[in-house]
Amino acid sequence: MTRQPNIRLLGAADLERMVDIDKAVTGRGRRGFYEKRFATSAGAPQDFIGLAAEQDGTVLGFVLAHLLTGEFGMTAPVGVLDAIGVDPAARSSGIGQRLLGGLEQALANRGVAAVRTEANWTEHSLVSFFAATGFHLAPRLLLDRSAGTPIEEEGEDGLLARDRVAIRSMTEDDLAALVRIDRHITGQDRSAYYARKANEMLKHSGVRVSLVAEVGGTPVGFVMARVDFGEFGRTEPVAVMDTIGVDPANRSRHVGQALLSQLLTNLRSLHVERIITDVAWNDFALLRFLERNGFTMAQRLSFVKPLDRA
Template structure:
């Protein structure tokens, strides 16, 4: 490893073609759509992102993309989530990735943020070694996934299951027999925000309006395909699933859906609302030919893990990482 030579600066819109080029050269596949949407979102709301470029001899040779999330995983603290980091092939082995991570650390410290999170495939030895060298540790969370296919089967209801599945925090939902016909589900719309916040407040016991405002923007404006749903009974929203189809997050090269949150009004627990939402989501994703569905859950959230397992999810071949700052 040689001494650091070059400069760090904010990544700008004009850097986008070079970011795409570096990534495609490293992975062998283009994630153009993913990077375009991420950069567009950062330009609209720069306070919610930290995008860093490494420049050497006037040429951009590396980048780091991170989101700032508050309210994720049920906490109230803001954390930095690294979506992607890349260094051009000709500059690899010079510690550039480490310097990019150090730059991120310095920036978020000034913002009073004290944790960095990310994910990686367990078979990607290069990134695993990088995270270890950068001081990351395994996070106390599991990543679950399942094939995106139809769920026309009966699931035994469990009275001990929680009310919200939030892979921003958690709780769970009942897992009764699937009932898309009995529990009507439709696409989530901007005007559903107030109902979602109300349901979440009942479950969590405190208000996460700012978190859901950002999540709504991400799902409705940044995601390539809108797949989030709400369930309605008695002429009002009684449950929701916030999900997105993403191509490229955490280095993934195949299109997959990410479930962020699934919540059910406590007054409608054990009425198959959660299972209906999940079943309808899987049916929609099957039509869209999305390959996998992924989500994240705390290691101590046993009821939530049981819900996922009862609905066909298993542990993914990916690991969740965290670094305290």
């Protein structure tokens, strides 16, 4: 009987081996992504999971995941599988399935009911792996747009939306206002979520480009995004917009458009070429807003797998 590899927690000492496996699988090195992941997870270990498959002292594969607890309008914690790699020499030995099984158990132990992931629709082997291991298409749409294309927003007065509404960078002092605006939108108190996001914005690695819109000195809207690369096999930096909100009483002021317009301007200064987001298929108001502002369907598929927490 063939011995099965041991599934254990990843450690910083595994970095070089992870980079080697990833390069062998993708043909490209993503050292920066893995270095940032180790640095970020060290500061918030409760939000990350990393596992290695090891045999005779050699790592043959790995999996990385993180937890979302409110991003993209979600209301329940979800695990996100954002990197998995198996040494090509060890393929067809079930290592990928064992790593996934270990990840699912770790997520279930934390009370998470589902794991999500995504892939480019042309990544046939990866899509087949997800299908064979119990994933199915998630009821969500992945959208993106070029950051280099300005929003067509000029009004009759010749002013842009961001010229009519004051837009500034978000600070930790905005936390109470974010919670207030979100409560007006959702009817829920998500203080814990926004406290975590504020902490992430100020202390964790990755470039945050989060903005607040003000009218008369009072915050009336916000957008949260981050610039990074490496998740889901990406090799070029993109901006991920995970939270946007506008106080319902101020929607007629085009606050959302102003926030998005300024966000794109900031991204261009960072030489980021694309911005992506994730929307529930039936969030029609948000989908209409994004479509009016240049977002289209991304060439990626979203997958989900329910977990047994019994």
